[in-house]
Amino acid sequence: xxxxxxxxxxxxxxxxxxxxxxxxxxxxxxxxxxxxxxxxxxxxxxxxxxxxxxxxxxxxxxxxxxxxxxxxxxxxxxxxxxxxxxxxxxx
Amino acid sequence: xxxxxxxxxxxxxxxxxxxxxxxxxxxxxxxxxxxxxxxxxxxxxxxxxxxxxxxxxxxxxxxxxxxxxxxxxxxxxxxxxxxxxxxxxxxxxxxxxxxxxxxxxxxxxxxxxxxxxxxxxxxxxxxxxxxxxxxxxxxxxxxxxxxxxxxxxxxxxxxxxxxxxxxxxxxxxxxxxxxxxxxxxxxxxxxxxxxxxxxxxxxxxxxxxxxxxxxxxxxxxxxxxxxxxxxxxxxxxxxxxxxxxxxxxxxxxxxxxxxxxxxxxxxxxxxxxxxxxxxxxxx
Numbered sequence: 001x002x003x004x005x006x007x008x009x010x011x012x013x014x015x016x017x018x019x020x021x022x023x024x025x026x027x028x029x030x031x032x033x034x035x036x037x038x039x040x041x042x043x044x045x046x047x048x049x050x051x052x053x054x055x056x057x058x059x060x061x062x063x064x065x066x067x068x069x070x071x072x073x074x075x076x077x078x079x080x081x082x083x084x085x086x087x088x089x090x091x
Numbered sequence: 092x093x094x095x096x097x098x099x100x101x102x103x104x105x106x107x108x109x110x111x112x113x114x115x116x117x118x119x120x121x122x123x124x125x126x127x128x129x130x131x132x133x134x135x136x137x138x139x140x141x142x143x144x145x146x147x148x149x150x151x152x153x154x155x156x157x158x159x160x161x162x163x164x165x166x167x168x169x170x171x172x173x174x175x176x177x178x179x180x181x182x183x184x185x186x187x188x189x190x191x192x193x194x195x196x197x198x199x200x201x202x203x204x205x206x207x208x209x210x211x212x213x214x215x216x217x218x219x220x221x222x223x224x225x226x227x228x229x230x231x232x233x234x235x236x237x238x239x240x241x242x243x244x245x246x247x248x249x250x251x252x253x254x255x256x257x258x259x260x261x262x263x264x265x266x267x268x269x270x271x272x273x274x275x276x277x278x279x280x281x282x283x284x285x286x287x288x289x290x291x292x293x294x295x296x297x298x299x300x301x302x303x304x305x306x307x308x309x310x311x312x313x314x315x316x317x318x319x320x321x322x323x324x325x326x327x328x329x330x331x332x333x334x335x336x337x338x339x340x341x342x343x344x345x346x347x348x349x350x351x352x353x354x355x356x357x358x359x360x361x362x363x364x365x366x367x368x369x370x371x372x373x374x
Contacts, residue, residue, distance in 0.1 A: 004252075004281040004289055008215055028215040030287075033171050033251070033344065035207045040344065040352040046211040054201035054208035 006030040015047050015058035024058070026050045034061035043067035130157040133185035135178070140194055140234050143226020148198035150231060151178050153185035160242045162267075162373030163190040163235035165228050167249030167256045169344075170218075172197055172210035176349055177250075187366060188374070189246075192235050194227040218252075218287040221259060228260040244373035246301075248365070249274060251344060255292060261303065262295035268372035270304045270365060273343050275313035278321035293325045302332040304368045306361045308341035308354070336364055 006028060013024040027047045034042040042061040049056055062070065078086070133155050140150040151173070155161055164184055168177040173195040184191035196219045201209035213219065232245045246268035249257030254274020261269030271277065276289040303326065307319050314322075316337055326333045338345065338357035345354040346361060 004218075004276065004287045006214060006287045026215065028211065030214065033169070033350070035171055035174075035210075038351060040342070040350060046215065048211065048215070050215075054204040054212045057208055057211055059207070059211065 005032075011047070013047065017056045017058055019056055022049055022052060022056045024049050031064075035059075037061035037063070039063060131186040132156045133182060135182050135185065138192075138234075140192070140227075140230050142194060142198075142230040143223045146199060148227060148230075149173070149195040149202070150234070151181055151193040151195070152190070152234075153178075153181040153192075154190045154238065154240065155185050155188050158188055158240060161188050161190055161240050162242055162244045162246065162369060163192070163232075163238070164246040164248055164369065164373070165231040165235065165260070166191050166193045167224075167228070167247065167253035167260075168193055168196065169249075169251035169253050170210065170214070172206035172213075174206040176347060179348075180250075180346075183362075189369060190235055190238055190240060192231045194231045196224060196227060214287055218289070219256075221256075221290070224256050225260055225263045228256075229264055232264065232266070242373075244268075246270065246369060246373045248272065250346060251275070252289070255289060258299075258303070259292045259295070261300055262292060262298045264300065266301050268301045268304070268368060269299065270306070270368065272306045272346060272361070273308060273311055273314060275343075277314060278318045278325070293322055296322070296325045296331060297329040299326070299329070299331045302334070302368075302372055304364060305333065305335040306346075306364065307335065307337045308343055308345050308357065309337050309339045310342035313343065334364070334368065336361070 009027050010025060011027050014021055015024045024047050027045060030044050031041060032044060034044065043064055045060040047058040133153055135153040138150050138152045139147050142148040166177060166181050173193060177193055181191040181193050197209040197213040200212040200216060228247060235241060235245050236243055244267040247257045247260050247266050248270035250272045254271040255277045257269055258271045258274055258277050260266060276291060278291055278293040280291050281289040307314060309316060319335065319337060323335055341354040341357040342352055344350055344352040345357045347353055
């Protein structure tokens with residue numbers, strides 16, 4: 001099935017693409033057919049710089065349980081970080 | 092073993108069982124519908140096609156080289172993009188005596204980029220607008236009709252999101268045959284709030300220009316068998332010719348040979364239906 005369910009967010013990040021490290025400014029999250037992962041459907045994450053070429057992309061295709069564990073791990077990690085470190089920002 | 096369930100409506104002008112068997116034998120014997128021997132010789136290449144709004148977009152054209160005249164088919168790729176698997180489908184049509192052209196629906200989003208990267212951009216930006224899709228299919232039709240081997244008849248086929256788009260094209264363009272392979276959101280709208288929207292096509296089937304072949308999986312949820320029945324009812328109400336097959340034990344994307352969803356038996360039955368249908372409509 002094609003779910004068409006898609007979420008877009010803006011973000012500030014760097015990602016290592018096939019062409020090297022790049023600044024990233026957007027992410028798309030959806031649950032649909034993977035390109036490479038050996039399943040009918042997967043949780044897909046595309047992190048991109050919308051102003052750069054399409055190939056400057058970091059892509060993930062995750063099985064649902066892995067995706068949930070990854071999300072929970074990210075939140076747990078952030079919660080364990082001293083709050084003053086979270087205030088650092090990139091110029 | 093046939094694993095078809097339900098829904099054979101095809102068609103009021105449907106050939107006899109003998110004719111169907113003869114057609115099947117002809118295909119199995121590598122003979123085109125006109126009796127010529129099919130050698131599977133073909134030529135395949137990347138070309139430029141004039142699409143919607145006069146835009147020059149990339150396309151992949153596969154043509155048989157062992158026929159003087161043949162029917163054609165526009166192949167609409169699935170949401171993951173203009174990829175190698177879809178090009179293989181185009182070559183299969185050419186090997187079996189039909190000129191096939193895939194317009195790269197994501198060309199504008201990412202010209203020259205890898206299909207998966209282009210698909211990611213297209214998805215993030217809301218998918219392909221219906222009007223643009225129809226214009227690109229119209230351009231592909233015109234290109235196919237301009238070929239020296241064209242018999243002036245053109246079909247359209249699409250898989251997954253392309254199944255809905257094939258049906259949409261059949262409702263808005265003068266196609267000689269339409270094939271919908273498990274197209275989601277043909278009879279119901281896609282979810283509210285998503286940036287990628289698809290509006291149901293079922294309200295337009297009164298304008299369907301040619302006979303429709305629909306191939307679906309009984310385990311699919313988009314489209315579910317209930318959704319397929321909605322489409323079937325609308326086609327009946329509009330007095331349109333159609334032939335639907337829903338395969339038990341198959342879900343979405345059962346034709347896709349490089350995915351776990353591949354169901355060889357359903358795919359083989361489906362391909363047989365496709366070539367029988369094309370032999371009757373555009374050969």
